Amino acid sequence: MSENMQARDAVLAAPPFALNAAEKNRLLGSALAELTLHHAGHCPQYAGILAAQGRAAPIGIADVPFLPVRLFKELDLKSIPADAVFKTLTSSGTTGQVPSRIYLDQATAQAQSRALAAITTNFIGKDRRPMLIIDHPGVVRDRTSFSARGAGILGMMTYGRAHIYALNDEDMGLNLPAITEFAEKHAGKPIFAFGFTFMVWKYFLSALERAGITLDFPGSVLIHSGGWKKLEDEAVSNEQFKSVALERAGFDHVHNFYGMVEQVGSVFMECDHGRLHAPGFADVIIRDPLDWKPLGIGQEGLIQVVSAIPLSYPGHSLLTEDRGVLTGEDDCPCGRMGRTFRVLGRIPAAEMRGCSDTHAAAA
Amino acid sequence: MSIAPEIIRQISIMAPAGGSIAATLAAPRAAPFAPERLALVDAVRKTILADPAARSRPEMVALAFWARAASLAKLAPTDGLTRAPRGLALHIAPGNVDTMFLYSALLSVLAGNVNIVRVSGRESDALTLLLRLLNEALATLPVDVRACLLIVRYPAEKPINDALSAHADVRVIWGGDDTVREVRASPLPPHASELTFPSKVSAAVIDAAAWAAAPDQAEQARRFALDAITFGQQACSSPLALFWRGDAASVAAAQATFWPLVESAIAAANEPFAARAAVDKLVAEQMLAAAGAVHHRDTSDYRLRVTETPDLARLTRLASDGFFVERRIDALEDLARLVQRDWQTIASLGVSGDDWRAMLTATRPHGIDRIVPFGQALAFGHVWDGVNLLTSLTRIVSIEV
Structure with missing residues (x-):
């Protein structure tokens, strides 16, 4: 990149939960302004969208124009020539829906991995632990076209070692021989488990309960994501999920995270106090759908996410179709700086989105 | 049987x-x-x-x-x-x-x-x-x-x-x-x-000079708003686009008085507001902006959104609950070039029946089933x-x- 991306470089290099509100608004605000200029110069559709809004250049985080995430289903948006596309991510969606198409170049993919590493290691530590992938191996088999689930798993695999898959390809049943061998080998040691919320609940925790199996990995961490929609339909709360994860598998740190394929790397991880945290290079703004003005702490609205990562596509500022509420800023008892929030679910009649793909929908 | x-x-x-x-x-x-x-x-x-x-x-x-x-x-x-x-x-x-x-x-x-x-x-x-x-x-x-x-x-x-x-x-x-x-x-x-x-899709046409001279602007704007927002703008007959007949200056002047009145009428109707509809409008206006040079009219909130587009290629249902595209035409003949087979209703203000007959006779567009005054777009008739x-x-x- 020939452009000046000093602020973006700086905010991506900063420790993920160190910036206070004032520092962050200055540094991330500048980074997002750089990205807005960059995309306006490289993505003609984005330039058209900005021109029609006729707004002044952004100066703070909340001033950055935003695109609704659905635009990535309707349009092919990228800020790189076709031959620089390194990898294309597609979103989940129910059958018959057009998925989002997110075009990555190497620089963006690299920034995603680094960002994800900074956040993940902040929660699980720098040492690589034995890793239990709560999915079936088939989900990552086709490496040219990743599903959101496959991409998520491949991204997380970096932070573990001696990986095994907990489920069988054929029927999503527990792969008991593999799990048993893994449990014996790493008995009593902290491990790292990752999976998509619905898969973890339905095919792992519920299956362990049904089979009457209890695993013991004290001090272990389970990270999961993909949305609560299907679990809410089964009336499973976050608290219930956590307590079953502790009883059945000894996962005493369970971190749900909020993220989307349109901003991979920018994850909002839940801390031990149950709050989702915005890292320094990303942020969350809650907006009133009536006029899209930003709302304050405690006021429910639509979630906008911003991130300094996306260089290859104009996705640095996105309006989601999820409702949420800010719970605080720079004041979480866990000590991490930045805004915290809760996700309240999709706006009514929204198309099915999120990270778990169609298998779970059909299951 | x-x-x-x-x-x-x-x-x-x-x-x-x-x-x-x-x-x-x-x-x-x-x-x-x-x-x-x-x-x-x-x-x-x-x-x-x-x-x-x-x-x-x-x-x-x-x-x-x-x-x-x-x-x-x-x-x-x-x-x-x-x-x-x-x-x-x-x-x-x-x-x-x-x-x-x-x-x-x-x-x-x-x-x-x-x-x-x-x-x-x-x-x-x-x-x-x-x-x-x-x-x-x-x-x-x-x-x-x-x-x-x-x-x-x-x-x-x-x-x-x-x-x-x-x-x-x-x-x-x-x-x-x-x-x-x-x-x-x-x-x-x-x-x-x-x-x-x-x-089917439907549209409205206003003659800018006739609008300027209309003694009942607020009432006409109210009728337009009702035509549009009853049934959440999802009826075949709900206008999705507005075509202004007139020169650039008189159209600009008419737009400046028309839309605020429509906005007031929509606010007065006090229909429930859905976040989903607001997102749809945002998607629609950004899709239009991504495709060509357009202008989003300033409105006080997302109950009403209007995008002015100089070359509306095809009239489609992009969003509902108060979303419009608008463009200027010099004469009804310009409209004839845009008419598609699926055009149904034209809600018309200030354009005479004779003008419409002349246009239809001269250009024989493939679509347009009915031309009605404002407030009548959704009025069912036994000819449909x-x-x-x-x-x-x-x-x-x-x-x-």
Whole structure:
């Protein structure tokens, strides 16, 4: 990149939960302004969208124009020539829906991995632990076209070692021989488990309960994501999920995270106090759908996410179709700086989105 | 020929209470405008007017107004020809505009046909209300009279459509291209006819000079707003675009006074606001901006959004609940180049009927079914999408002796 991306470089290099509100608004605000200029110069559709809004250049985080995430289903948006596309991510969606198409170049993919590493290691530590992938191996088999689930798993695999898959390809049943061998080998040691919320609940925790199996990995961490929609339909709360994860598998740190394929790397991880945290290079703004003005702490609205990562596509500022509420800023008892929030679910009649793909929908 | 029990089991009878497919198939036909058929329509009208919830909904009041004896009497043909009902009419009602199906069903009742009406499986307050009112109205009528109008709900599956279509003498399909395609897969008997009302789009036209001179601007803006937001702008007849006739300066001046009045009218209507609709509008305006140079008009909030586009290529339903595209034209002939086959209603302000006739004669556009004043876009007529429903729902018996 020939452009000046000093602020973006700086905010991506900063420790993920160190910036206070004032520092962050200055540094991330500048980074997002750089990205807005960059995309306006490289993505003609984005330039058209900005021109029609006729707004002044952004100066703070909340001033950055935003695109609704659905635009990535309707349009092919990228800020790189076709031959620089390194990898294309597609979103989940129910059958018959057009998925989002997110075009990555190497620089963006690299920034995603680094960002994800900074956040993940902040929660699980720098040492690589034995890793239990709560999915079936088939989900990552086709490496040219990743599903959101496959991409998520491949991204997380970096932070573990001696990986095994907990489920069988054929029927999503527990792969008991593999799990048993893994449990014996790493008995009593902290491990790292990752999976998509619905898969973890339905095919792992519920299956362990049904089979009457209890695993013991004290001090272990389970990270999961993909949305609560299907679990809410089964009336499973976050608290219930956590307590079953502790009883059945000894996962005493369970971190749900909020993220989307349109901003991979920018994850909002839940801390031990149950709050989702915005890292320094990303942020969350809650907006009133009536006029899209930003709302304050405690006021429910639509979630906008911003991130300094996306260089290859104009996705640095996105309006989601999820409702949420800010719970605080720079004041979480866990000590991490930045805004915290809760996700309240999709706006009514929204198309099915999120990270778990169609298998779970059909299951 | 009867309908198999496993098909019957899947059909829920919504009205009248105690009604059945068998009773309706056996119900007597009537002469067009027979007294008992007029009585049925009148019972529906009275029930609507007696119900406070129905009276508070403009589309219900419009239906009751249409069903007055005086307005129905005007529908009776005066050409002296002898008309007979066609027989069994199968109506597939649309999902988005709840009252629309009732107009065509009631016209078919007047025509003397026996009717089975499939209503949408989608729940809505308006549909629930209508079904309750229909039940009340039909309950006041003799059993053999009420059997001529059976409202049903069933899964949109081919075997059921097949079974009912096999009995139909005429089939009326509302509800868009996909529904028409789906229902058409079920064959009709050779003699049966079919009326289809596929997806349509509509627009409005204002002459900028006429607007500037209009003495009742606020009222005209209110009518435009109602045309647009009733049924959430999702009816075939709801205007999606506004074309301004005039030079650039007078159009700009007219826009500056028109939209704020529309905005006030929409605010006054106080319809519930949905975040989903706001997101749809944002997506729509950004898609337009991504495709070409456009201008988003400043509005105070997302109840109303307007995007001005110099070269609207194709009129499509991009969003609803108060989303418009607008552009300027020099003359109606410019509009003719844009008209597509699926254009239905033009709500027209300040453009004379003679201007429209001249344009239609000179350019013969493929679409445009009706041109109406503001406030009338959603007013149902027995001529719809270019078809005289009453004529099509009866047959003419030639008597030449």
